[in-house]
Amino acid sequence: MPDPRRAIPRTDALLAEPRIAKAAAVLGRELVKSVVKDVQQVARAGEIAPDDVVDVVLARLPAGASSLRPVVNATGVVVHTNLGRAPLSPSALDALVAAGGTTDVEFDLGTGDRARRGRGALAALAAAVPDAAAVHVVNNNAAALLLCALALAPGREIVVSRGELVEIGDGFRIPDLLESTGARLREVGTTNRTSARDYAAALGPDTGFVLKVHPSNYRVTGFTSEAPITELASLGVPLVVDIGSGLLAPHPLLPDEPDAATALRAGATVVTASGDKLLGGPQAGLLFGDADVVERLRRHPAARALRVDKLTLAALEATVRGPLPPMRAALEASVESLRDRAQALVRALDGVDAHLVASVAAVGGGGAPGVELPSAAVSLPVRYATALRTGEPAVVGRVVKDRCLLDLRTVRPEEDVKLLEAVRRCG
Incomplete structure (x- = not known):
């Protein structure tokens, strides 16, 4: 019986595959080649079929050459040092x-x-x-x-x-x-x-x-x-x-x-x-x-x-x-607008244990200590915290009393759709 590992595509053939070659033009040949070799090794171990190698390579390729990942900041900390402080306009x-x-x-x-x-x-x-x-x-x-x-x-x-x-x-x-x-x-x-x-x-x-x-x-x-x-x-x-x-x-x-x-x-x-x-x-x-x-x-x-x-x-x-940069827009957003956005998200999450709750945001970044910013958040079961943080896109909220809160003051309005889709994928 022929060894199925012989059907695993060669490295040069994989790098010439149009979709992988296009990715190499953006990410660099060496980065893509390393992913190809890793997937080939997984296939040799019998964990994936030879016919699936191309799809697995494409799935494992990063979105960009940098290891930094975009994050939706739903922590309620406007200038979050660990998340890169102020997002640029x-x-x-x-x-x-x-x-x-x-x-x-x-x-x-x-x-x-x-x-x-x-x-x-x-x-x-x-x-x-x-x-x-x-x-x-x-x-x-x-x-x-x-x-x-x-x-x-x-x-x-x-x-x-x-x-x-x-x-x-x-x-x-x-x-x-x-x-x-x-x-x-x-x-x-x-x-x-x-x-x-x-x-x-x-x-x-x-x-x-x-x-x-x-x-x-x-x-x-x-x-x-x-x-x-x-x-x-x-x-x-x-x-x-x-x-x-x-x-x-x-x-x-x-x-x-x-x-x-x-x-x-x-x-x-x-x-x-x-x-x-x-x-x-x-x-x-x-x-x-x-x-x-x-x-x-x-x-x-x-x-x-x-x-x-x-x-x-x-x-x-x-x-x-x-x-107005995003930081200032977040700082100056009205509570009413945040509540409306949170309520719209809760309605769209029909069937999910999601609720609108009042929240308190902070300026953060070593500025304005003690200043509290009234806000609104979507409250989810605590299990969503890890799932959202490790998902795509990554969403970072905060855990309060065994609930995962997604504070809308630090989520840009144009990110609401991303937030909604991320929660649905974790449901």
């Missing part, structure tokens, strides 16, 4: 595609000469924060603080409140970051109360700058006080204010969240912020402030190591100039 995604080719990122097409790198993004940020005399962009907000320490306090002291020596995530801490530059921290005040007098008493010939850090991922309440920017700006030394979240101007839903424009008007020399989070763009560190100081930061040797690429610059400019 359609205009920012278009900008990424355009920037992926050859661009004029550092070239003046009119004169034929070299031009200021990222001038479009810088101009957009300057227009959005007119109180800033100058703007610079680095690869994240931690890098912005690092550059300030390197340029303004090499071997000198940074005066900072004890209550603002925060951990910024994944075990990284502001004091460790700053001291890694060779600067020394001069801690003042107490955990819960620090006054302008505390800062003034610590100033001396070794002072590089005063640093004010917004504790964006926690809140201290009760017997507390902090020195306002206006008082710190009058101390006669540079004042660096880290607002963290990337809010460029006041927002009515976030009255306690600091913003770049207000901090500059209050007298900050430099304001550092994030390009993602509450701005809703790509990860980047933004520096706004005094023209001479920002130029010192821009010309520091470390600025080269901290600079952003053309993709970030393109997405950042499109975020600032373009329509």
Whole structure:
């Protein structure tokens, strides 16, 4: 009796199969070839028939060359750090595609000469924060603080409140970051109360700058006080204010969240912020402030190591100039619209144990601690949590009291159909 394994298609024949060859043109020949060999091995073990090899190869091929998978964020956390923080707007995604080719990122097409790198993004940020005399962009907000320490306090002291020596995530801490530059921290005040007098008493010939850090991922309440920017700006030394979240101007839903424009008007020399989070763009560190100081930061040797690429610059400019980014749309969505969408999904899931429930969403991403956003969610049996998370597309909700909640505040309206189909496939 002939060995059925002899009927398994050869590697070259499989790679020449039109559908597999088309996938190789997108994913790369080596990636596709590795999948082909894996499936052939499964067929040799007798787990699939030789006639099924092509279909199994096609089923196992990834959607793209990257291992990252798209996820529907139904957690109710608007800026979810583990899910990539802020989703980019359609205009920012278009900008990424355009920037992926050859661009004029550092070239003046009119004169034929070299031009200021990222001038479009810088101009957009300057227009959005007119109180800033100058703007610079680095690869994240931690890098912005690092550059300030390197340029303004090499071997000198940074005066900072004890209550603002925060951990910024994944075990990284502001004091460790700053001291890694060779600067020394001069801690003042107490955990819960620090006054302008505390800062003034610590100033001396070794002072590089005063640093004010917004504790964006926690809140201290009760017997507390902090020195306002206006008082710190009058101390006669540079004042660096880290607002963290990337809010460029006041927002009515976030009255306690600091913003770049207000901090500059209050007298900050430099304001550092994030390009993602509450701005809703790509990860980047933004520096706004005094023209001479920002130029010192821009010309520091470390600025080269901290600079952003053309993709970030393109997405950042499109975020600032373009329509409302998804993060802001989620933040500002009315509860009524969320409830209507959730109710429509529940009706469409006839026969599924699905209910409309009230929910409470959060801003997330280390911003606006304590701010609760009323929302609406679809409640499902808890078994759906794993099935949805491991399905296609992946849907991540949250489990509350043995129910899987899909919070609509963080699901874009155009994703409702995907969400519906994903739940049906798990039924």
